[in-house]
Amino acid sequence: MIGKYFKKPGSEHGDRVPPGQRLASGFPVLTYGETPIVDRADWQFRVWGLAKEKTFSWDDFMALPQSEFTADFHCVTTWSKLDVKWVGVKVTDFMNAIEVDPKAVHIMEHCYGGYTTNISIDDFVREENFFAHTLFGEPLPADHGGPMRTVVPHLYAWKSAKWINGLEFLPKEDLGFWERNGYHHRGDPWKEERYSGRF
Numbered sequence: 001m002i003g004k005y006f007k008k009p010g011s012e013h014g015d016r017v018p019p020g021q022r023l024a025s026g027f028p029v030l031t032y033g034e035t036p037i038v039d040r041a042d043w044q045f046r047v048w049g050l051a052k053e054k055t056f057s058w059d060d061f062m063a064l065p066q067s068e069f070t071a072d073f074h075c076v077t078t079w080s081k082l083d084v085k086w087v088g089v090k091v092t093d094f095m096n097a098i099e100v101d102p103k104a105v106h107i108m109e110h111c112y113g114g115y116t117t118n119i120s121i122d123d124f125v126r127e128e129n130f131f132a133h134t135l136f137g138e139p140l141p142a143d144h145g146g147p148m149r150t151v152v153p154h155l156y157a158w159k160s161a162k163w164i165n166g167l168e169f170l171p172k173e174d175l176g177f178w179e180r181n182g183y184h185h186r187g188d189p190w191k192e193e194r195y196s197g198r199f
């Protein structure tokens, strides 16, 4: 059965598929719990903690520089999808719109629906990371995290928070939802940082 939906990476992109991963033929949806339904007009995004508190509306976010991205996507449940096309806002461009206290070293990503995931500032503020609102040329569907999600291609996709609605800047590492439930605190797919080892 599995073979029908997942295939071994061919040699042409074998070096892009981390150990223990297989290519998915479609773009699977992986959600814990219900899918929140949030209209763009109602969407709000807040920054707080060790940063000057600020709330962005949809229009505020659309006024930031918009970029196109092609990124690989690796879910810890062993599927990967290469060359996903997105449009959105680079994290580095977003950071120019907020004021972060230099004492902040870590971030909690918060989402509609209550999901959280933690990430260090070093892992989050990178050229290749972004907030996405468009997937393969269409408004990001709700099941893939629309109206807005983060995408962090260099870590397992549970760090790519769907229905993102806030960033909390922290003075030290804290753990998010999956990280409290047995997953690795960082989640580098190239090192197979899947589980925490605490369980």
Ligand SMILES: Nc1nc2c(c(=O)[nH]1)N[C@H]1C(S)=C(S)[C@@H](COP(=O)(O)O)O[C@H]1N2
Binding pocket: 027, 028, 029, 030, 031, 032, 033, 074, 075, 076, 111, 112, 113, 115, 143, 144, 145, 157, 158, 159, 160, 161, 162, 163
């Ligand atoms: N808010 C929220 N974000 C989430 C999740 C979730 O359950 N809730 N699942 C994570 C996991 S485990 C993965 S693999 C990706 C899946 O994204 P997709 O459903 O668009 O493939 O979203 C991540 N972000």
Ligand SMILES: [Mo]
Binding pocket: 030, 074, 075, 076, 077, 157, 158
């Ligand atoms: Mo995942």
